[in-house]
Amino acid sequence: MTIPLSYYLVLSGIVFLTGVVGVLLRRNIIIILLSIELMLNATNINFVAFSQYFHDIAGQVFVFFTLTVAAAEVAVGLAIIIALYRAKSTINIDELQLLKW
């Protein structure tokens, strides 16, 4: 018994949707970054599932590039959070409204 491709897509969709809702709903910037990680992982599941389904290993290679971008995003994002916390003493996005018109 093999698993249909659509099962993986539904799982990936659920995880991605959770990430989107998390980005929109939470006020803590760290949780927002964690939600972005959720979305990146959902795309990775998609890539690997399609790679297995199409018998093409390029999908697994692209997961590496996603991983690289995720690592870069985490490093820069957390550095921004630390700099922001030093300047404003908060990471609640409701209180960070300097650019809000």
Next chain:
Amino acid sequence: MEQVFFFYFAIVIAAAAVLVVAVRNPIYSALSLLIMFFHVAGLYVTLHAEFLAAVQIIVYAGAILVLYLFVVMLLNLRRDDRYHRQWPMAAAVGVTLVIEAIVLTAMKGWTAPVVAAGTETTVGGAGNAEAIGDVLYTTYLFPFEVASVILLVAMIGAIILAKKDVGGNAPQL
């Protein structure tokens, strides 16, 4: 047997993803993301991507999540973290995506995508890493170099951003 493994991993991944968003304490959020990373690695093993499973555990669970936990504990957030006030926005986007997924799933007449005759075939087991390396260092050599440049830029940017005295007049922590 395969289905048992898939449903176990899928249910735990979905539940952990919901917990990441729902739990109030950021440390618990990060830890449930850790659980999710491990189960995604397990899912990769069932998909015959053993090397990616190892990389997932080493990079995501080992490096990225430790960085998150480090920052969470460094900032030491004590105030209560309630949900955002933009419930309608989140509900609109979420409901739209759910409806779209349901419509796409339930749509009649959809056909399974034809299996393309890929030049490279997936290799499971011990040859998985070899196959990935073979493709990565020949076909995708230029993206590989670009990825290394991205990492270098991110490293320099993170160091400069988090440095204590940017311009000499930044307020101290």
